[in-house]
Amino acid sequence: MSTLIPQEYRERTEAVPPFKMHIVSYKLGDKYFCTVDNVDPGANIARAEGSTRENAEANATAKARARLEYSATRIQQV
Amino acid sequence: MAQNFAHPEVLVETDWADQHKSDSNVRIVEVDVDTEAYKQGHIPGAVGWNWQTQLSDSVRRDLVPKAELEILLSESGIDNNTTILLYGDNNNWFSAWAFWQLKIYGHKDVRLMDGGRKKWIAEGRSLTTDIPSVPRQIYKSAEPDFSLRAYLSDLMKTVGNGEKAALVDVRSFDEYTGKILSPPGLPETCQRGGHVPAAVSVPWGKNVNDDGTFKSVDDLKKIYEPLGVKPDKEVVAYCRIGERSSLTWFVLKYLLGYKSVKNYDGSWTEWGNLVNAPVVRGERA
Numbered sequence: 492m493s494t495l496i497p498q499e500y501r502e503r504t505e506a507v508p509p510f511k512m513h514i515v516s517y518k519l520g521d522k523y524f525c526t527v528d529n530v531d532p533g534a535n536i537a538r539a540e541g542s543t544r545e546n547a548e549a550n551a552t553a554k555a556r557a558r559l560e561y562s563a564t565r566i567q568q569v
Numbered sequence: 570m571a572q573n574f575a576h577p578e579v580l581v582e583t584d585w586a587d588q589h590k591s592d593s594n595v596r597i598v599e600v601d602v603d604t605e606a607y608k609q610g611h612i613p614g615a616v617g618w619n620w621q622t623q624l625s626d627s628v629r630r631d632l633v634p635k636a637e638l639e640i641l642l643s644e645s646g647i648d649n650n651t652t653i654l655l656y657g658d659n660n661n662w663f664s665a666w667a668f669w670q671l672k673i674y675g676h677k678d679v680r681l682m683d684g685g686r687k688k689w690i691a692e693g694r695s696l697t698t699d700i701p702s703v704p705r706q707i708y709k710s711a712e713p714d715f716s717l718r719a720y721l722s723d724l725m726k727t728v729g730n731g732e733k734a735a736l737v738d739v740r741s742f743d744e745y746t747g748k749i750l751s752p753p754g755l756p757e758t759c760q761r762g763g764h765v766p767a768a769v770s771v772p773w774g775k776n777v778n779d780d781g782t783f784k785s786v787d788d789l790k791k792i793y794e795p796l797g798v799k800p801d802k803e804v805v806a807y808c809r810i811g812e813r814s815s816l817t818w819f820v821l822k823y824l825l826g827y828k829s830v831k832n833y834d835g836s837w838t839e840w841g842n843l844v845n846a847p848v849v850r851g852e853r854a
Contacts, residue, residue, distance in 0.1 A: 493697060524609055533774055535659055538603055565750065569763075
């Protein structure tokens with residue numbers, strides 16, 4: 492069984508008003524993986540992989556940003 | 570586990586998982602919200618279960634049927650004496666859901682890996698994309714114990730019975746108030762926003778530390794007891810589709826040792842689509 496060690500683990504948060512996204516990325520083998528969650532409640536909303544961290548994060552955050560921006564249009568008055 | 574949990578045997582650290590990943594008496598199983606995550610890399614030797622296709626009856630919107638669970642476990646190399654160690658993404662949301670179902674079906678030794686997939690990766694522990702070849706076993710499930718599950722009728726009885734019962738809404742506060750109809754970025758599955766009358770808001774994330782591990786007993790008690798969610802009550806937890814509330818069910822039943830805790834897996838996707846059901850919008854009425 493071939494095994495790999497995840498490396499260069501990184502987490503950060505960006506605002507997509509009124510929401511936030513939490514971006515996790517790491518390297519596994521020769522690929523970078525990125526997952527994005529919505530901070531509150533912390534559900535995964537996008538994922539991507541790429542040959543560089545920038546590429547993986549750009550693809551994942553673009554998907555996440557589009558989904559959060561749509562959700563922002565659905566906010567209800569309470 | 571250094572914590573003084575009521576049932577410490579059901580929670581293991583990543584170190585324990587690492588040491589037992591080749592133990593033939595232990596089957597490690599990854600269950601993720603993101604059903605593709607397992608393919609990206611998993612704990613060596615771990616099998617992957619898909620919650621959408623293998624842990625539910627998607628036609629009836631129900632638990633996995635007993636006969637299908639027996640096949641899944643048998644093909645996963647699990648017999649009735651195997652220790653099943655579950656872990657997954659999103660702080661074990663769906664691995665807790667799998668835990669809950671396995672307890673309904675009477676499996677004795679089920680455990681969660683504290684911190685889940687995120688902690689394993691953050692600690693730089695090994696992953697593989699190889700799918701393990703496991704020897705088929707024969708698994709025989711017990712008859713389901715539905716005392717762990719709340720149905721709509723149970724919830725209707727809970728409303729207005731605050732002296733004996735406590736209802737915990739584990740969604741985000743914005744879902745609880747009805748400001749949003751689903752977690753941001755995810756599809757809406759209800760017609761109306763708000764919460765079940767008398768439910769208190771304790772978002773699932775309050776159960777865990779920043780690294781995804783569960784908080785201490787003292788810290789958990791400080792969260793629940795001031796809100797009336799006490800050990801002597803009949804407690805029901807709910808969320809949107811039942812997986813986040815599985816995690817809270819796990820906390821209340823196994824970490825704090827509450828006697829009567831049920832997971833209402835119908836959750837807001839059921840209640841929020843009912844005709845003529847009481848709903849509170851905004852903060853608690």
